[in-house]
Amino acid sequence: MPSRTLETWPHGAIMLDAQHTRFALWAPDAFYVSVELEDGKSIAMLPQAEGWFETEIRCAAGTRYRYNIDGETDVPDPASRAQATDVHGWSQVVDPLAYPWRHSQWQGRPWHEAVIYELHVGALGGYAGVEKHLPRLAELGVTAIELMPLAQFPGERNWGYDGVLPYAPHSAYGSPEQLKHLIDSAHEHGLAVILDVVYNHFGPDGNYLGQYAKGFFQEDVHTPWGAGIDFDRREVRDFFLDNALMWLLEYRFDGLRLDAVHAIDNPGFLKELAQRVRQQADIGRHVWLVLENEFNQASLLEHEFDAQWNDDGHNALHVLLTGETDAYYSDFASDTTAKLARCLGEGFIYQGQATRHGHTRGEPSGHLPPSAFVLFLQNHDQIGNRAFGERLHQLCSPEALKAATTLLLLSPMIPMMFMGDETNASEPFLFFTDHHGELAEAVREGRRNEFADFAAFHDPERRKRIPDPNAASTFEHSAPSFTDNDHTALYRHLLHLRHQHIVPHLPGSVALGAQVLADGAVTARWRLGNGSLLQIDLNLGATPVTHPAPSHLLFETRAHDPALLAPFSARVALFPVGEHP
Known part of the structure; x- marks a missing residue:
């Protein structure tokens, strides 16, 4: 039997032409696998080397299918390009060439021009809802929108970090073609589009991989979400590498933000991902790769990756602006001003120093350019991981916020804002999910217990007043309003100054x-x-x-x-x- 290569068996359902599709599933723990079509047909998949099953079927785009394992269990395609309903339902064959791109010559923007606007697609009304904001954001001075994760997750509402089907854009937001239309329209307005991807874990509901591909995970490696993903396996690495390339090449995203890579126990995977992306992106195209990395690994920013979210800078600024020193802010409670100075002068604050837990964290970063650091005053985490989702303007004085915003938008670091920052939106951004049964109860109680270390929530009765993540109202209250005001005018003016006087001279x-x-x-x-x-x-x-x-x-x-x-x-x-x- 032939050995698996990227060219022969990429994961999932790949259209060969308008009427034929090849299906490939890595299922080393299965004895028998079949493709089940919604019309009742069942087609056996041929076993191949190294645990692969493969077959070709006459079927067109839109065909609904799933896999059956050993004649017992129906599962969605883990590399499903679209789901008809939810994570437990039918997968759909997708034609990657169906969308007629209007701006196919778009090559992106250089990284030093980035002014990033992070947003939640669901809170803005899906892909079509986000499109309505593009002219406003371009006029404001934003040059890139960053979408929180889109991978299909259980239910209708979620931040996106509970995704279990990484290749499938969440169906409640719109179709794959509607997502492509959003990206195409963004390019029309001169806006790059970044996607937040989660390669460090799968969500708790709808992940069937453990039933037929236990080798996806390392039981002896633990993460906050369970067993670690085994990136030492070629099949597993390719699953995520192919996914990254799909977003960048097929959907024409301009960049990826990789979530919590400190939970990926394989730095070689990150380097391979960057190398593959650089090799396969068209010559002359600007593709951005940005990390979230608690380990502050400056070495990853020297060649492979463009930048890292600078949580250190945010945390120091937050302590100075609000006086809050609970939980992780306690690492920034002493010598806060000196820590901020180190951030502005050297990038990271923690460059090998010990944290409150006694662990050293970080690598020297003073040799990196300022553009290697994404600075922000708040993001989805820093608002949404507050018990009641308060925004920064509700926690500090207007004058202090104006001063900090000036630093954010006029420093040589890459600025990022969260949706609603520019209007001082009064609505919170809360943590929301759409789980049911025992999982819903576990998430509800787990969320409330997260705040036990905060002085304001030592009282269990107060913790009970934290909004239920699974209530529809929690999601509904998180949709921001956008009414121009003096703060919007400040953003507009500062970004005009940035683009005129600073951006042209940032390289070097x-x-x-x-x-x-x-x-x-x-x-x-x-x-x-x-x-x-x-x-x-x-x-x-x-x-x-x-x-x-x-x-x-x-x-x-x-x-x-x-x-x-x-x-x-x-x-x-x-x-x-x-x-x-």
């Missing part, structure tokens, strides 16, 4: 360091690629700080005594080449 930028001026106050400088110098002075403290205003001011949040840096203020100066202070 280097950090020149940052200094603590006083408690809550720092000054930071960067040399841009054209030799000009950018300086940002920030005071998130309640008292003025002696620090003369620089010349060549580009923007300031509060007019004040020029010899002082006012409380809750920011000043940004851009010195031309040869006129550095």
